[in-house]
Amino acid sequence: MASFEFKLSADPIDAAEWGSSLVDDSAGAYVTFEGWVRNRNDGREVAGLEYEAYVPLAEKEGQMILAEAEAQFPIRGARCVHRVGTLGLGELAVWVGVTAEHRGAAFDACRYIIDAAKSRVPIWKRERYADGTTTWINAAAPGSGPVTPV
DSSP states (O other), X not given: OOOEEEEEESSOOOHHHHHHTTOOTTOOEEEEEEEEOOSEETTEXXXXXXXXXXXXXXXHHHHHHHHHHHHHSOEEEEEEEEEOEEEETTOXXXXXXXXXXXXXXXXXXXXXXXXXXXXXXXXXXXXXXXXXXXXXXXXXXXXXXXXXXX
16 A cells, blocks of 8 residues: 655654555565764764754645655655654654665655755754854744745
8 A cells, every 4th residue: 555645743753663654565675764863064063953844834845745756756655754843963853765666766766755855845954063052054044034945
């Protein structure tokens, strides 16, 4: 049974749970991507980060991306979940899973989904640094004008 779902979550992501809904006897390939909070960015020591989003618009845009992937690639299912809120180092920030009959389509669709989500879904990231400062990354602060989603 095909599953196509994009969600935002304030709770930690359970990759196994998300992936289990993609189990399909007709799928010969299952590809995932996991994005984690790392401890350095642009030469600065990162202590953690925060994600903010306008949930209705973000989930609508994410769903459109999955529909585009379904139309462009011969895939059986695709799911994506992105965290919002405060995250610590090593936490799972985004997860994408794709199933297809063959690995090429699964790899291609998975990359398409994460790249499109990072460039189009209105999610804003603020890094917290070890020195106590914070910076919005690749975006204006929410409510401050034009934005480029992260």
